[in-house]
Amino acid sequence: MSKVEDFLSAKEEQEIVDAIRQAERNTSGEIRVHIERTSKISHYNRALEVFRVLKMFNTKQQNAVLIYVAVDDHKFVIYGDKGIDAVVPDDFWNATKNTMQEQFKKGNFKQGIIDGVIKAGEELKAHFPWSIGDEDELSNEISKS
């Protein structure tokens, strides 16, 4: 049985946090990563639950994006709040998933997550550019359970 802690090294986690911080420099949007071993409910529903627990619906422009990973289940979900979901191209979430999947298949978990963060960040930047007064509304740390 793998532990969530073994999934990424401390250094890899820091690189992901740095990628989130970097992405959020250009947008008012918020990106969070949540990692856990497994989910008893559907991964989509679980991602939604985590979104709620992390209070990710509480951004001013409803533009938070969650990258949810269930390590043992080999599943992940990208969930964007309605502000961002309303403006991205129809295939955006799938395209982002595919980008991540390519790295995951090669066992490059850190890079897969970082690629997802970068892609979400670019899209957020296009629709919600950073402006003076924007705050870091949600922690950039990786959430685990």
Ligand code: CA
């Ligand atoms: Ca922000």
Ligand code: CA
């Ligand atoms: Ca943040």
